[in-house]
Amino acid sequence: MVFRKEKEEAARNQKYFRPSSLLALNLRFSDWTFFDEYYDKSYDQIHLPAQLTKTPEDTVINYFSILREAANLAIRYCGSVGNGNIPYPIAYNFLSKAYQKTMDYKAYLNSFAGVGHINLIKLCKIPDGTQGIRYFYEIEKIISLIEPNEEYFGYSYGFIDLIHENDGYRINKIEQEREDFLCAPYHLWQHDAESVIDVKYGDWCKLIKKRYPAVISGYIKYIYFYGNDGASYFFIFIILTNGTDVEIASFRNDGGGKWKPLKMNPDKDCLIQ
Known part of the structure; x- marks a missing residue:
């Protein structure tokens, strides 16, 4: 019994209180x-x-x-870090013209203040297509603080919308949310997919007749249930x-097969106000 509880606690600790072990996806331009x-x-040049x-x-x-190796940091006693500010003007050109109008270059640069490294660790195209070309992403950042002088890993996630513009695809919107590592494990059911569906x-909604066990593939969780209305329901979640x-x-x-x-x-x- 004690050993089982220790295993359960170890699994819980690994799920909620440990950093990512995934490999970075953004490893191009290493030269x-x-x-x-x-x-x-x-x-603009x-x-x-x-x-x-x-x-x-x-x-x-x-x-x-x-x-990945762009760095918008205060003065570092060890000298330059990574590629410094050189990548930011290049990256800004990945934004659509419409998106650039909502955020000028100065605001764009300031959005990376304190960030010394970025790893893209999760990327998934949204399959339903109802909102155009959209991806879910999660990034791992090394963040540097001046006072106190320390660095730490931080995680953020969100959605990226893309459009075709001129000679290629451009980013038309980026949403980004910081991940919370302390409140989520202790409070609320909204953080757990099975609880959300139930x-x-x-x-x-009183809609579930039978919910099947979740299927997990890597960082993607699939949940199915059969409804009281005779229809089947299918949900896709990303595990942060x-x-x-x-x-x-x-x-x-x-029931029509599609x-x-x-x-x-x-x-x-479904909620009665």
Whole structure:
């Protein structure tokens, strides 16, 4: 009994309180000569080679690869860090013209203040297509603080929307949320996919006839249930480094053999105000 409890606690500790062990996905441009031609150019003097934005996935991976060793830090006693500020004007050109109008280059640069390294550790295309070309991503950052003088790993996640513009795909919007490692393990059911489905579609909507055990493949969690209305339901969640499950897509099959994006919102459709 004691050993079993220790194993359960070890699993819980690993899920909620340990950093990621995933390999970085943004490992392109490891040769620093890529940056040579951009060394003294401002963002408005840069034209990206078409091959960098050939596909939506290329755009995202190349964007984060260029930013991997970018560093927007205060003075460091050890000297320069990584590629310094050189990558930022290049990366800014991965944004669509419309997105650049909502965030000028100075604001873009300031958004990386204190960041000395970025690893892209999770990337998943949203399959339903209802919001255009969209990806879910998670990044690991090395963040440097001046006071106190210390560095730590931080994790963020969000969605990236892309559009085709001119000769390639550009980022039209980036959403980013910081991960919470202390509140999530101790409070609320909203961090757990199974609880989210049971509460929202079971307790609130009275829709679940039978929910099947979740299927986990890497950092992706799939949940199915059969509804009281005779339809089948399918949900996709991403498991974050902090153990939280984030829903990225949901589908309904009424028996016709085709899964269609679920348009139901339990928060609005099922709760009695």
